[in-house]
Amino acid sequence: MMGAAGHSEVVVGRWSLVARMGGRPLPNGAALGDQQPATNNHQTGNPPSWSRGLLCTLVLLSTALVAQTVGKLRLMIDPGAGFEFVLDHKYRLQQREVELSTGPHHFTIWAPERTMVDTTFIVLENQTRDVMVRLPFSPEFRAYEEELRQEKKKMWLNVAVPAAVTLGAGILTYSTFKRYRNAYDQLSADEDAYRTGADPRTLEDLKSEVIPRHKDEFTDRRGLFFVSVGILGAVAAGSTYMIMRYTKRPVPKFFDREKVKFDGLVWLPSGDDGGLWLTGVHLNLR
Amino acid sequence: MLWNTGPRTSNHILLVLLLLPLLITSCYKDEVDISALNNNPFDPGYVGPNVFSFDTTYTETIQGTGGIRQVFQFKVNSSLFLAPQDYAVYIEDDLLPPADPYVYQVPPGSDVLRYYRLVFQQGQEVCLRMRLSNNYHEGRAETVCGTLQ
Numbered sequence: 102m103m104g105a106a107g108h109s110e111v112v113v114g115r116w117s118l119v120a121r122m123g124g125r126p127l128p129n130g131a132a133l134g135d136q137q138p139a140t141n142n143h144q145t146g147n148p149p150s151w152s153r154g155l156l157c158t159l160v161l162l163s164t165a166l167v168a169q170t171v172g173k174l175r176l177m178i179d180p181g182a183g184f185e186f187v188l189d190h191k192y193r194l195q196q197r198e199v200e201l202s203t204g205p206h207h208f209t210i211w212a213p214e215r216t217m218v219d220t221t222f223i224v225l226e227n228q229t230r231d232v233m234v235r236l237p238f239s240p241e242f243r244a245y246e247e248e249l250r251q252e253k254k255k256m257w258l259n260v261a262v263p264a265a266v267t268l269g270a271g272i273l274t275y276s277t278f279k280r281y282r283n284a285y286d287q288l289s290a291d292e293d294a295y296r297t298g299a300d301p302r303t304l305e306d307l308k309s310e311v312i313p314r315h316k317d318e319f320t321d322r323r324g325l326f327f328v329s330v331g332i333l334g335a336v337a338a339g340s341t342y343m344i345m346r347y348t349k350r351p352v353p354k355f356f357d358r359e360k361v362k363f364d365g366l367v368w369l370p371s372g373d374d375g376g377l378w379l380t381g382v383h384l385n386l387r
Numbered sequence: 388m389l390w391n392t393g394p395r396t397s398n399h400i401l402l403v404l405l406l407l408p409l410l411i412t413s414c415y416k417d418e419v420d421i422s423a424l425n426n427n428p429f430d431p432g433y434v435g436p437n438v439f440s441f442d443t444t445y446t447e448t449i450q451g452t453g454g455i456r457q458v459f460q461f462k463v464n465s466s467l468f469l470a471p472q473d474y475a476v477y478i479e480d481d482l483l484p485p486a487d488p489y490v491y492q493v494p495p496g497s498d499v500l501r502y503y504r505l506v507f508q509q510g511q512e513v514c515l516r517m518r519l520s521n522n523y524h525e526g527r528a529e530t531v532c533g534t535l536q
Contacts, residue, residue, distance in 0.1 A: 288419045289419075291419065292419050292424075295424050295427060295430075296427065296469045296470065297469065297470045298427065298429065299429045299468075299470075299472040299473075299474065299521045300429070300521045300522045300524055301429050301430065301431050301519070301520070301521065301524040301525055301526040302522070302524035303524075304427055304429055304430045304431070305430070305431055305432070307424075308421055308424050308430070308432065312419060312421055312424070313421065316419065316421075
């Protein structure tokens with residue numbers, strides 16, 4: 102395709118050369134005697150028509166031979182997906198292999214999050230060349246990555262740590278609650294032991310030593326439970342505040358300036374009627 | 388997760404976190420009042436009704452030896468027990484300290500017990516201090532009196 106377009110350009114160029122050499126292009130078939138050659142205005146006589154026709158034929162033949170020499174370039178770009186390139190400052194493409202006329206061709210290669218790379222590849226006749234290009238990350242993307250790293254640190258500080266502390270306080274509260282409940286169960290067991298006991302010495306010890314000791318333990322563990330609940334409440338409130346405050350922060354966003362510049366290299370009209378019209382007009386934004 | 392909920396939901400969660408422990412505390416109160424632990428007849432600090440009551444007293448011939456002994460028969464109110472229990476009764480006789488102060492349930496499970504006195508006197512009131520016993524530990528003492536007619 103591109104070879105055909107290149108071939109057309111070359112043919113057009115050759116038509117211009119024919120025009121300068123004298124006479125209209127052959128398709129019009131106009132008379133040549135009324136025109137002065139563009140490059141030689143001082144000739145006093147016109148060459149014979151058969152010689153001009155022979156010359157045109159020779160030129161066309163040579164043009165055809167020259168325009169058919171093409172080669173291929175196989176592009177191996179890092180990153181492997183999403184890249185695009187502008188060929189010869191005119192054509193915006195997104196393919197891995199291109200067939201071009203031999204000679205140098207300019208490429209401006211871009212990929213999301215990367216910096217554009219300008220380079221020239223030489224296409225060799227009837228050969229397929231593998232060319233490898235690694236697009237470096239753009240400064241904006243590096244800055245965005247750094248912002249994300251900082252944001253991750255802040256997330257640890259404002260979300261993960263408070264959540265972990267709240268979880269720890271919750272575990273502590275559960276532990277104190279279990280001990281508090283065990284103390285209560287122990288007192289209930291003591292009460293049952295008094296009710297079912299028949300040994301006067303055991304009953305006396307139960308009332309004078311065992312139950313008072315267990316009551317003290319119950320009181321202590323109940324107090325610890327209250328304290329841990331208070332700590333849990335304070336920690337949970339603080340964590341909630343920190344997490345909610347963190348979630349309201351603006352999230353770092355990446356604005357791909359290189360893409361804006363790349364889009365400006367080649368003008369592409371938008372529209373639902375489809376089709377692309379490529380022109381040679383480009384605005385150099387760099 | 389907590390940070391994905393709105394402010395109102397987070398406040399509700401916090402409220403539950405704070406009120407739940409109070410509810411839990413109300414379920415696990417210290418209901419054991421030591422001063423109220425005095426209704427077990429085996430408890431030396433028992434303050435309930437009398438466990439022992441006098442039934443009768445009489446004399447009988449001792450089988451084998453032909454001697455005569457006084458039988459002091461009394462009852463134990465086992466309905467006051469908080470749970471069914473086996474027991475013995477410890478007897479203190481100031482007039483005649485017994486060689487074996489323990490009286491057992493004969494037959495087992497019977498609440499009518501007999502204490503024997505080898506020295507007795509007609510018309511004499513005999514008062515015995517009785518205590519419920521288990522494992523050679525004794526409970527509250529009660530005095531039961533009876534007169535041999």
